[in-house]
Amino acid sequence: MKKGEPEVSIEKGGDLFNIARVFENAEIAIKEGDWMKLKDLSNQTLHSATVHQDPLNIMTAVLVYSLSKIFQRKHYREMEGWQEFNDKLIKNWEEAILALTMDDGEKAIAILGKIRQSLNEISGNLALYLKDIFRKAEINKAFKLYENGLTAESTADLFGVSLWDLSSYIGQSSISEAHVAQSLPEAERIKYAEDFFK
Amino acid sequence: MKYLIFDAGPIISLTMNGLLPVLEKLKEGFDGEFVVTPAVRKEILDKPLKIQKFKLEAMQVQKLFDKGVLVSSTKIVPTSKLQKESSRILKLANNSLKSTKTHQRIKIIHDGEASCMAFSNLCSCDNLIVIDERGTRILIESPESMKNLLSKKLGTEVVEVGDSLHKFKKQRFIRSAELMYVAHKKGYMQETTKEFLDAVLYALKFKGTAISIKEIEEIKDMVVKK
Numbered sequence: 001m002k003k004g005e006p007e008v009s010i011e012k013g014g015d016l017f018n019i020a021r022v023f024e025n026a027e028i029a030i031k032e033g034d035w036m037k038l039k040d041l042s043n044q045t046l047h048s049a050t051v052h053q054d055p056l057n058i059m060t061a062v063l064v065y066s067l068s069k070i071f072q073r074k075h076y077r078e079m080e081g082w083q084e085f086n087d088k089l090i091k092n093w094e095e096a097i098l099a100l101t102m103d104d105g106e107k108a109i110a111i112l113g114k115i116r117q118s119l120n121e122i123s124g125n126l127a128l129y130l131k132d133i134f135r136k137a138e139i140n141k142a143f144k145l146y147e148n149g150l151t152a153e154s155t156a157d158l159f160g161v162s163l164w165d166l167s168s169y170i171g172q173s174s175i176s177e178a179h180v181a182q183s184l185p186e187a188e189r190i191k192y193a194e195d196f197f198k
Numbered sequence: 199m200k201y202l203i204f205d206a207g208p209i210i211s212l213t214m215n216g217l218l219p220v221l222e223k224l225k226e227g228f229d230g231e232f233v234v235t236p237a238v239r240k241e242i243l244d245k246p247l248k249i250q251k252f253k254l255e256a257m258q259v260q261k262l263f264d265k266g267v268l269v270s271s272t273k274i275v276p277t278s279k280l281q282k283e284s285s286r287i288l289k290l291a292n293n294s295l296k297s298t299k300t301h302q303r304i305k306i307i308h309d310g311e312a313s314c315m316a317f318s319n320l321c322s323c324d325n326l327i328v329i330d331e332r333g334t335r336i337l338i339e340s341p342e343s344m345k346n347l348l349s350k351k352l353g354t355e356v357v358e359v360g361d362s363l364h365k366f367k368k369q370r371f372i373r374s375a376e377l378m379y380v381a382h383k384k385g386y387m388q389e390t391t392k393e394f395l396d397a398v399l400y401a402l403k404f405k406g407t408a409i410s411i412k413e414i415e416e417i418k419d420m421v422v423k424k
Binding site: 047050051052053146147148149150151152153154157162163164165166167168170171173182183184186187189190192193194196197 | 200202206207210211214224227228241245246249251252255297299300302304305306307308309310311324326331332333334335336339340343344347348351352353354370371372373376377379380383384403404405406407408410412413416417420
């Protein structure tokens with residue numbers, strides 16, 4: 001995003017229009033290989049993903065974050081299969097923008113699915129690395145949503161990740177230290193447990 | 199009869215920390231059942247059995263069902279009745295808060311947690327819910343805090359829809375941490391030292407139990423006092 005340009009907000013009506021703007025900004029970043037810009041865009045999509053909890057916002061958050069990680073690792077660009085991946089990515093990205101500007105959210109979701117699917121068609125080790133990045137991005141974004149106040153089960157379900165995967169991430173969260181997370185005095189909770197096992 | 203109702207999180211954190219044998223010992227001396235609803239069973243058994251990474255853990259959980267340490271709620275409350283009550287709770291909880299910016303309702307809880315609350319409402323017996331993650335606990339024990347937490351995290355005002363937050367039956371919750379405290383006190387762990395309890399509580403924290411360092415220290419202090 002250029003300096004002075006307003007932040008993209010998806011927390012309003014005209015959601016598809018805003019997601020389209022995220023995609024347009026991300027397209028520039030992809031072409032420039034600017035992973036920092038992609039990371040910023042990914043963070044912007046997260047709040048709307050928490051509020052809306054819809055597939056398009058969530059897929060956008062995961063995809064843009066994954067791409068920031070992929071473009072951060074510059075040596076991937078030297079690997080077999082990179083050109084193939086990059087060409088398909090840009091082609092699908094442009095199609096997704098077109099779908100979004102035509103208010104066709106379902107088509108956009110299908111195209112995002114195609115980007116994910118294209119990983120299965122890449123030759124060499126690159127596909128393995130990229131799939132791993134996507135998987136970790138899903139867990140990472142799911143964890144962020146958990147930190148935004150959703151329950152672990154809801155976030156795991158939204159992102160299609162396992163609660164077992166998420167549990168270690170939750171353990172790293174500082175949210176449990178927050179005062180609001182302590183909804184009952186500890187002595188009272190211990191008393192519940194002790195009385196029940198008397 | 200008493201029912202200790204388990205959400206998925208506590209079973210996951212106990213399994214991942216090798217503490218299922220302690221759960222077994224707790225059941226031996228308990229005058230009641232350790233209950234798991236179908237929605238929770240799906241998370242702790244059916245799904246992980248299909249994931250190689252967690253298949254071993256799922257098989258350990260399976261053993262607890264085989265031994266009768268964990269029992270299905272369907273033996274106590276019919277599935278159809280449980281589903282109906284779960285749906286009512288889900289609808290109430292997930293329509294209780296909305297963003298003032300988008301006017302969109304915020305989905306807070308999910309099937310597993312709702313099914314535990316539903317069973318608690320329907321079983322007509324003394325019961326306690328074991329739930330490690332904070333969302334459901336905050337929603338029931340301190341609804342205002344849930345509103346404040348979401349407002350802060352989302353950077354937008356979140357308001358209650360009508361008085362829906364106050365329509366929930368006040369249920370009692372503990373976490374795997376309090377359960378392990380009881381086990382420690384009863385001498386069901388391999389070591390009875392305070393140091394061992396400290397290790398267990400932190401291990402639970404790092405495997406998903408939403409508990410603060412302050413709360414862990416409070417639990418440890420109780421060992422000294424009692």
